[in-house]
Structure formats: C-alpha cells, structure tokens
Amino acid sequence: MRSLSFVAALVLALMPLGACACPPVVERYDGPEATLATWQSQLCHDDVAGEYRCLSTDLKRRLGNFSAYWTARDLMLDDQPLLRSALRAIDLVDHIEQRRQDDVSGYAELTLDVYGETTLIGFRRETLLLVELERGPPLVARSDESLAGLYQAVGGRRWIELSGTRLELTPEQLAGARSILLEHRWTIDAIEGLTGATP
Known part of the structure; x- marks a missing residue:
C-alpha cells in the first residue's frame, strides 16, 4: 500500500496548472497565523523579498543575509517537493495541528501537518x-x-x-x-x- 504522502504528491503533481492558484498577497502580521498566510502567499508568488519581510530580525541575523535566505529556501523546497506543491493547492493555516503561544515572552510555535508530514514554525513578536x-x-x-x-x-x-x-x-x-x-x-x-x- 502506498503512503498517503506519495498519493497526495501524485494527485498534486497531476493537477492541471490552471486548477492551482496562489492565494492573494495580503500582508498581515497581527498573529502567527496571519504571518504564516502572508509568507505562504509570498512563497507561492515566488516573491522572495516579500518572504524575507516575514522573517524576524534575529532569524535574518542567523541566516546572514538575503542571499543566504534565498539559497536556504530553495534547498528546503527542493528537499520537500510536497510542500512546494501544497503551496498552490492548500491553505497552510487549515493544516495547523498544534499551536502554542506565550504572550509574555512573545514567542509562538505552529506545528503544520501537510499530508502526513509535520513541520514546526516558530514566531517572535x-x-x-x-x-x-x-x-x-x-x-x-x-x-x-x-x-x-x-x-x-x-x-x-x-x-x-x-x-x-x-x-x-x-x-x-x-x-x-x-x-x-x-x-x-x-x-x-x-x-x-x-x-x-x-x-
């Protein structure tokens, strides 16, 4: 029996390109979910500068510079073809499996489950x-x-x-x-x- 991830990836790969549409770009940063939706729409539209605006000052410092983010993001999408396909087919906010937020420290984490593959994304206020x-x-x-x-x-x-x-x-x-x-x-x-x- 093939895994759900494989079947989902196959279905997404076979969908006609006209059936897939990027979500509209609406820049909102008033909560982790809003920032996730903004980042997804920028990724889907291949607007790397827009994606970079979604990153924390500390993450930008850890990455080094804009070019380092661009390279790392391309590697991530190459390593996770299911994520690349899902960006056009689903709303990532609808796939939040777990949410933790501490308003005192200003930190939150969202765990996404996309077709059986989980990804953790951290947020800073x-x-x-x-x-x-x-x-x-x-x-x-x-x-x-x-x-x-x-x-x-x-x-x-x-x-x-x-x-x-x-x-x-x-x-x-x-x-x-x-x-x-x-x-x-x-x-x-x-x-x-x-x-x-x-x-």
Missing part, C-alpha cells in the same frame, strides 16, 4: 517603528520588546525607546514624513527544514 517618507526608502527600527516595555515616562515627559536600535530623523525628513507607524508584528523566527533557521 517584534515591535516595528516604520517611517514612510515623501522621498526615499522608509526608515525602519525593530525591537523584541513589547510596546508597553518601550514606553518611558519621567517628569511629565513621555517617549518610546527601542533598545539597541536608533532611528534618527533630520528635521527635513520629519517634516516630509507621510506616516509614522508603531506596531507589534509577529514574524517567523524558525522554520524546520530551512538551513540556519531550525527551531
């Missing part, structure tokens, strides 16, 4: 400060601390401090800022099977 400018690329600062941990108040003055990260704006940049966004984002911190990113 980061705080993102994003300044969109009229001209030039956006300015970005990230921190592992919660928003409450960044808030400081002394003698009637209040400010937000991202430890270990400094974002400096000239008066001209501040005057030309279209928006300043401060939010929590859940980012991928570990992917089982991705070289350099194992949980």
